[in-house]
Amino acid sequence: DIQMTQSPSSLSASVGDRVTITCRASQSISNYLNWYQQKPGKAPKLLIYVASTLQSGVPSRFSGSGSGTDFTLTIASLQPEDFATYYCQQSFSTPLGTFGQGTKVEVK
Amino acid sequence: EVQLVESGGGLVQPGGSLRLSCAASGFTFRSYNMNWVRQAPGKGLEWVSYISSSSGTIYYTDSLKGRFTISRDNAKNSLYLQMNSLRAEDTAVYYCARDKLELPLVFDSWGQGTLVTVSS
Secondary structure: OOOOOEOOEEEEOOOOOOEEEEEEEEEOOOEEEEEEEEOOOOOEEEEEEEEOOEEEOOOOOOEEEEEOOOOEEEEEEOOOOOOEEEEEEEOOOOOOOOOOOEEEEOOO | EEEEEEEEEEEOOOOOEEEEEEEEEEHHHHOOEEEEEOOOOOEEEEEEEEEOOOOOOOOOOHEEEEEEEEEHHHHHHHEEEEEOOOOOOOEEEEEEEEEOOOOOEEEEEEEEOEEEOOOO
């Protein structure tokens, strides 16, 4: 089974900081990697799909990279509305739709 | 505007059943694959089930062991999840989520979720 591991599990940052979150797959998933943002009490929101494609309406400060087993989500300049939990998710193979455990971005 | 509205959640005893519904609007429902994703209290996201646009392909997460059944009615723009033999570990917010066109298991629209609590 494919396992998805995010790091760190949480981080503290300030507005304007550059933030990087890593997601590692236990085996190659090509570029079938997606990123979601979730705020407390709300549904997740798709940010990036197939590793690096920005979902319509998502600010350009968000970017994604990687292929194979190692992927990165970068927020170029953290904004107040970006404090949230971020999840990676693979859409390559069974078990289908596996999510990482999440990374909580908190105010420093 | 795309809207997905879940209903049917609530408190149920262990071993009981519940049927969740998801009403879709603002897009051509019959053209999209759909999913259920759940989130236990304070925990991460777990994909539960997938159904293709025509209901021809269905998948479930392995841990369900045949207890849940996904279905859809394209004439009613609705998605369903029949949950039987419920266990405490099924307690979660259940979201319906739409696939991006041509990209299975990329969830581009989500409902607000419905809470299922399994407890005696």
